[in-house]
Amino acid sequence: MKRIALILLRIFTAFDWPLLLILVMFTALGLTVMHSAVGSTDWRFADQSRNFLIAFFAMWIVALTPPPLLMRLALPFYLVGVALLVGVDLFGETSKGATRWLNLGFTRIQPSEMLKIALPMMLAWYFQRHEGQVRIRDFLVAGALLVVPFFLIVRQPDLGTALLVFGAGFCVIYFAGLSFKLLIPVVLAAAIGIGTLVSYEEQLCQPDVDWVILHDYQKHRVCTLLDPSSDPLGKGFHTIQSMIAVGSGGLYGKGYMKGTQTHLDFIPERTTDFIYAVYAEEFGLYGGVMILVLYGLLIARGLTIATRATTQFGRLLAGALTMMFFIYVFVNIGMVTGILPVVGVPLPFMSYGGTALLTVGVACGMLMSINRYRGTKT
Structure with missing residues (x-):
């Protein structure tokens, strides 16, 4: 009996409770918005509920895995991943x-x-x-x-x-x-490139101009970002409709399940990449600020775990995973609001999809593992 109690204690102490509380709030909010976004396709809501359960148990298992074992798995995990990418390229x-x-x-x-x-x-x-x-x-x-x-x-x-x-x-x-000094030339080159693109948009976005490093559809996405009205029923449709949805929400939103852009099917990919447009239309500016605060709490908790880690491996991994969440949120909301081109990045804990949800679940499990073993030398 005592042994069972110790096992149960070990299982439940694997959780980082502040982080878990944030994730529970994201789960409730994500499923609520998904229920509105799917409309009559109830199977997607059921699938997303199942995806959350799978991600939760994956997070739990990883949280119970000590960082020394994660370190031993790092090299083979990377090599297998690269080998599979080569397999994708070939087959x-x-x-x-x-x-x-x-x-x-x-x-x-x-x-x-x-x-x-x-x-x-x-x-x-x-x-x-x-x-x-x-x-x-x-x-x-x-x-x-x-x-x-x-x-x-x-x-x-x-x-x-x-x-x-x-x-x-x-x-x-x-x-x-x-050193940050090594990044200055990269930042300057990026600034010059963006400035050139904005200044010579009309010439560079001509159909016969080849951008060499980008595919044609990627070039069109960038050009559509600069001027969505240039192709309102084609490449610019996603951006225009999502911006209309976000703007029409106003301060307070239209109300839960009352978003016209959503339920009249004007928002493309409304359950995946553009689910923030659904949320902003129904909950407005105040709701948008609330979810950004929630993401801010998630990032703050991750960085706290990173700073408290006692090993280089734990600090670097926790810091990188936390910044991955930031990049997810920044890119997704940026493309939905017309600040960034559409690149197909889901919104963590909100967008429909099992693979992406499993990925962020594993990342949260690693943060919990690093936090739990912060006093253990690896």
Whole structure:
């Protein structure tokens, strides 16, 4: 009896209760908005409820996994992920113009989702091994580890996932001690590029102009961002309709399940990438601020866990996973409100989808694991 009590105590102490409370609020809010977004397709609501349960148990299992074991899994997890990405490049299944899936016979997987977790784990493990003696060469090796999966995902093409993977990996490298001075040329180049694009939009967005590094549909997304009205019924339709939905919500919103843009089917992909438009239309500015505060609490808790971690591996991994949440939210809400181009990034805990929800569940489990073992030397 005493042994059973100890096992139960160990299971329940795996949770970080402040983080769990935030996730419970996200679950309630996410399912509430999903119920309104699906309309008559009730099967999606049932599926999303199941996805939350699967993500919860995955989070629980990972939270019980000690960081030393996570460190041992980092290298093989990364190698398997990269090998599967190569498999997608060679034998992947194509759907809607993108080759992102790999059929293993008994199931079909999207390996790029693995790299959102595997890459920061790998880089955190690498810098843990070189703790106290990090040199320029180590940053170059880390950069190579980052670039390989990034370009394999870009080739699919899946720019949204590639940006998330790159962002999570880059955060590990930056937190490991990369000098900000080295980033100044990159920032200047980006500023010059954006300025040139805005200034010469009309010339650069002509159909016969090849952007070389981007596919035509990606070029169209950027050009549509600059001027959605240039193709209001085509490439600009998503952005225009989502902006109308967000703006029509006003201060207080139209009320739960009373969003006209949503229920008259004007918002494309309203259960996935554009679910924030559904939420903003029904709950207004005050509701939008509330969800941003909730995401802020999630990010603050993750950074707190990162600062309290006693190992390099724990600090880097927790910091990168937390910043991954920030990138998710920033990119998704940015594209819904017309600030960023549409790149297909879901909103954490809100958008429909089992794979993305499982990914953020595993990430939260790792944060809980790092917090629980913060006094243990790894």
